[in-house]
Every structure is written in structure tokens, then in C-alpha cells.
Amino acid sequence: ADLVIPVPDSGVPAAIGYAQQSGIPFELGIIRSHYVGRTFIQPGDKVRHLGVKLKHNANRALIKGKRIILVDDSIVRGTTSLKIVQMMRDAGAAEVHMRIASPPTRHSCFYGVDTPERAKLLAAKLDLGGMTDFIHADSLSFVSIDGLYKALGEAKRADIR
Numbered sequence: 001a002d003l004v005i006p007v008p009d010s011g012v013p014a015a016i017g018y019a020q021q022s023g024i025p026f027e028l029g030i031i032r033s034h035y036v037g038r039t040f041i042q043p044g045d046k047v048r049h050l051g052v053k054l055k056h057n058a059n060r061a062l063i064k065g066k067r068i069i070l071v072d073d074s075i076v077r078g079t080t081s082l083k084i085v086q087m088m089r090d091a092g093a094a095e096v097h098m099r100i101a102s103p104p105t106r107h108s109c110f111y112g113v114d115t116p117e118r119a120k121l122l123a124a125k126l127d128l129g130g131m132t133d134f135i136h137a138d139s140l141s142f143v144s145i146d147g148l149y150k151a152l153g154e155a156k157r158a159d160i161r
Helices: 012-022 045-055 079-090 128-135 145-151
Strands: 003-006 030-032 056-058 067-072 095-100 139-142
Touching: 003 012, 012 067, 056 079, 067 079, 079 095, 079 128, 128 139
Parallel strands: 003 067, 067 095, 095 139
Antiparallel strands: 030 056
16 A cells, blocks of 8 residues: 555544554545534434535545555444545545444444444444445454454453353
8 A cells, every 4th residue: 555544633643553553644535524523322323424525525646546544533324434435536536445443333332322223333244245345445344342352452262251
């Protein structure tokens, strides 16, 4: 790949780390409007799609002809990822590889994050290949549970069974 590009703002810390570890240059290839709120919690698809379009703009001069790695914190429904990947392709990216800094979101959260019911979560419905196809990426990878523990400085997952 030629560039590591974060999905602002949630993907920035992980993208910086990915770029440092891989040696691939980090660039801000997506400009985010801070006047648009959280898109994944909007009630309808039309509002979510419009929100993503208004919220993010590609830096075409930077992206054209490049093989890019997009880094984000999570995939919930897949709406944002699908639109961001398409935006990169429309800006002329030669390849778009998506890396997610969390394990797949397969279950709803009822502790402060407004996630949809399980049936609407992309990872609850599709396997890795299906999710890759859904967002139209050339590849998709998530941090594993064990990788998440390692990133937090733990040797391995605690056995709580």
C-alpha cells in the first residue's frame, strides 16, 4: 500500500499506530466537517447516507492512483464504511483496504452507546468475506480479541469461565 488514511476522527489514533508499525506513510486523505453529528445513530438509512456525504470529503489530489489502507475504529451497520470506500474509489484510489481497530461488532451495546438491535449489525449478519463485499473493499481486517488485549499491554485474554 502507498498510504494509511484514517476515517476521521475515530480512526486517527489507530491509523497513526498502523502507519508507524508498517512504515507506510500516514496522510489525512479525508477531511471531516465537525458540524455534522454521529451518523451511525441516526434513525433512517436516508439520513445516515446524507450525513456521511456531508460529513466527509476526499482529498483527491492525495488519493488518485494510490493503494490506500483506510483505518477506522469500528463497523456498526456498514453504512459509513460503504460510503467512505466508495468515496475513495470516486477520488481515484487504485485499491482500498479497510482495517478496523476493534473486533467485529456482533452484539448490541446497552451501556451508553446507541447501537441498533443485533439484526442490523453487519458482523452479526455476514462473515468477513460478506462484509468485505458489502463495503466494496479490496480487503478487510479487524483486530482480534487477543490482539486487543495485547494492544492494552496484557499477555492474553483473562480466563473468566
